[in-house]
Amino acid sequence: MSVHRNVKKVTTHVLQEMKDAGEKITMLTGYDFSMARIIDTAGIDVILVGDSASNVMAGHETTLPITLDQMIYHASSVVRAVDRALVVVDMPFGSYQGNSKEALSSAIRIMKESGGHAVKMEGGQEILESISRILTAGIPVMGHLGLTPQSIYKFGTYVVRAKEEEEAERLISDAKALEEVGCFAIVLEKIPAELAAKVAKEVHIPIIGIGAGNGVDGQVLVVHDMLGINNEFNPRFLRKYHNLYQEMLGSFHRYIEDVKSGDFPNEEESY
Numbered sequence: 001m002s003v004h005r006n007v008k009k010v011t012t013h014v015l016q017e018m019k020d021a022g023e024k025i026t027m028l029t030g031y032d033f034s035m036a037r038i039i040d041t042a043g044i045d046v047i048l049v050g051d052s053a054s055n056v057m058a059g060h061e062t063t064l065p066i067t068l069d070q071m072i073y074h075a076s077s078v079v080r081a082v083d084r085a086l087v088v089v090d091m092p093f094g095s096y097q098g099n100s101k102e103a104l105s106s107a108i109r110i111m112k113e114s115g116g117h118a119v120k121m122e123g124g125q126e127i128l129e130s131i132s133r134i135l136t137a138g139i140p141v142m143g144h145l146g147l148t149p150q151s152i153y154k155f156g157t158y159v160v161r162a163k164e165e166e167e168a169e170r171l172i173s174d175a176k177a178l179e180e181v182g183c184f185a186i187v188l189e190k191i192p193a194e195l196a197a198k199v200a201k202e203v204h205i206p207i208i209g210i211g212a213g214n215g216v217d218g219q220v221l222v223v224h225d226m227l228g229i230n231n232e233f234n235p236r237f238l239r240k241y242h243n244l245y246q247e248m249l250g251s252f253h254r255y256i257e258d259v260k261s262g263d264f265p266n267e268e269e270s271y
């Protein structure tokens with residue numbers, strides 16, 4: 001019997017049990033009440049209130065502009081919708097890189113004001129002090145390595161990371177450091193599948209991949225991408241489960257026609 005089916009509420013401990021039992025973990029992003037309700041009802045294990053909200057909700061080119069207040073707004077909407085999933089909230093750019101005290105107060109604001117269950121932070125050894133301080137306050141932390149979009153201006157492009165040995169070695173040691181400091185899971189974004197599988201084998205905490213192949217403990221996608229809402233984003237790692245862009249466009253066209261022609265509302269739709 002799967003761990004996942006028996007669980008009323010997913011916790012960080014449940015995720016560890018899933019990894020230990022060899023059961024894959026499902027994770028999707030969510031930013032608003034209505035979508036989060038559907039995602040939770042479907043039985044997704046983890047909802048990530050990602051700072052990708054900066055792109056898909058606010059239309060920014062990068063994740064950098066989104067603020068702590070905006071993340072808290074999105075996260076509190078998701079938390080109100082969710083009965084079962086673990087809600088992890090991204091700490092936005094600028095809310096934790098300064099120093100560990102600032103990082104802790106940002107994490108406390110997220111937990112207090114949104115009701116989220118955990119935070120996620122991008123980076124390895126350079127943010128260990130901040131992670132440690134946040135963990136000491138009893139706040140679970142998910143790590144994020146590989147392509148870390150908050151550092152896009154350092155990388156210069158969104159291409160696959162850690163293809164060279166030096167960066168791959170650094171990623172493995174970062175993952176081990178995140179495990180050692182006490183992170184409950186790590187997201188690995190856009191790295192070679194073989195490297196991701198090696199990390200998942202060598203660290204004991206759950207490894208959730210996005211563009212990191214099938215040898216990890218679970219998968220995450222941005223919900224707007226997997227539903228095909230944005231038809232301009234087509235990376236190789238993305239499986240689209242719908243073409244909502246076309247479906248929605250069709251519905252909006254039909255609505256325009258119906259209103260313009262006077263067909264809507266009809267008698268049954270009127271009081």
Ligand code: KIV
Binds near residue numbers: 050051090189210
């Ligand atoms: O912000 C986000 O959506 C993320 C996922 C891509 C993992 O960090």
